Amino acid sequence: MLALAAAPVRAETPCCATGDLGLIVERATGSLVVVDQSERAAIGRIEGLGDLSHASLVYSPDERYAFVFGRDGGLTKVDILAQTVVKRVVQAGNSIGGAISDDGRLVAVSNYEPGGVRVFDTDTLDMVADIPTGSKTVGLVDAPGRRFVFSLWDAGETWIADLSGPMPKITKLTGIGTNPYDGLITGDGRTYIAGLFGEDGLVRIDLWAEEPEPRRILPHYGRGREKLPVYKMPHLEGWALAGDQFVLPAVGQHEVLWMDARDFREVARTPTHGQPVFAMARPGGRQVWVNFAHPLNDTIQVIDSQSHEIVHELKPGPAVLHMEFTARGTEVWVSVRDADRVDVYDAATFEKLGEIAAKSPSGIFFTARAHKIGL
């Protein structure tokens, strides 16, 4: 195994199971903290990952390797058992997110500059497909059947790339709307939804249809005529399926929206403390935890998915950037960037169970994501 930029914290590789591990992105220092959920502790650090602002990552099916998508076009494979960088390639000038195929064989990266999507072998990080789009590319997700779905900012298109055969097969859906800026796929791999920056509303695509086609939903979702100041466009990855409903952050408003998961109609709104950034459902969907944009980003509110009422509020500290639940929803881990700390809460009692030091932490990613479609 290659170790081109190794920075091991431990001298020897520990023998341990990987089902309860995770990685925390340290955005300012280009490093990752390796954490053990069961111990509620950091067990190491991996360094040398470049620009990790807006970084995200995905896991291999065995929950040993992570593929980290940096903003600088870097794609880095890390070994969380050995706590080393296995390989790093700078595959573009500016990239935004990626995905791993359902079979764990391919990892795809979405690029701003030069645009397009590039696909790599997860063993070697050799490029196996280059899909130019002539556009900034956003909202890249995996779909069942070795497929990737992504949207073209400049062209207003969504493409479905099927890599199950020897050559990529591309299906292009046009006219999805002006300037898609992000996308998500539902946990069953059926519905792709893209947010639009250039107009109100969203677009959804039923990937189970014989001929998938874009359909508009929530026509009033967006900045509206008033062109409100938006401190941060909400991440669509922060949408949550809570029981029979999606909950999503309203753009520029102090509220979250509840949408029926079958007919995609709005069913309720909940006024919130600030402009929501992530609305994360506790596994099972009984509650939703919401964090907020600057300058109100020291607070989290917990909303009941049945009554749509706020049942708890907590103030972990300055700049709450991300929240991640343990797989069965017992705990939630919260990154408090400007306190250089990740807090651990009991998701049922809201009791604080522990904290972990981390430098300017942003995204928290537990290995259980390896087993889920679209994460």
Next chain:
Amino acid sequence: MLALAAAPVRAETPCCATGDLGLIVERATGSLVVVDQSERAAIGRIEGLGDLSHASLVYSPDERYAFVFGRDGGLTKVDILAQTVVKRVVQAGNSIGGAISDDGRLVAVSNYEPGGVRVFDTDTLDMVADIPTGSKTVGLVDAPGRRFVFSLWDAGETWIADLSGPMPKITKLTGIGTNPYDGLITGDGRTYIAGLFGEDGLVRIDLWAEEPEPRRILPHYGRGREKLPVYKMPHLEGWALAGDQFVLPAVGQHEVLWMDARDFREVARTPTHGQPVFAMARPGGRQVWVNFAHPLNDTIQVIDSQSHEIVHELKPGPAVLHMEFTARGTEVWVSVRDADRVDVYDAATFEKLGEIAAKSPSGIFFTARAHKIGL
């Protein structure tokens, strides 16, 4: 660490990740085959587990340990990395299934003889709670909040045991129906459903309600007036949530039933090859794979969850007992008991990808179950 009945296949513990491992029950020999999904290979065997007919098992959150529930009242903790028995207790005379709490700290076993539920510490297997019920106890599942739910065959009751505090808090629901014989909990931890042997229909309990109460559903589900010969009562664990529907094996009939997941009404029936035993949804819910009771148990049918039509049929061999999907639904592993073999199929193309030798294999359990409510 204790190793009371160790039977290691390897001399030393390998360092490996555990996200893609699994165990196959060898019912006749009281042993488990350790498998690696990514390699499609057996990597060891663990012996000395007693009577494994109707055995099931659950995993610790780190995906390293399994807790195996034998028919002989044996509760065995095994280490899948070291491939050894860590500890074994015979906690009752005759038991049927168990569950692990959402936080991974407690494992509960459901007993026929002497009846009741016993709860053990997952670290030590020391008993921490004994819940006598005065009845054979069945349909034991975990629910969020360190709770277990189970039903009383003789008394027609369902009990909810909350172990989040220092003493177990028991809520008893009476009059659920005559002779509940099995139960399941939905993946969101909200709905408990019990099957009734003594009368037609099923009972569901909304665990999110302030005052949970039993409600009857599918009043015509059951053996009916004709008292058809039932070769095997279908496992309720074999119920699957496929998109917006549950699919469930009809009792004694050659058909599966489709039930709306919101209002619990029957929406369709699909005629099948034989009496269905398990109806397992491919992750995402696009298709459902069904196996059948003796003497038609050499066959699997694959049903489309949208059209309710059979889209494929395969005949793996004599006595197909169980099917398990890889976490993101790319493959399905099938135990063919009387061929002493587990077959691996591509779940999309139905191509056979490999086979693994095992002695009279029954249940197949992948470690990804560790991360799910109710499995």
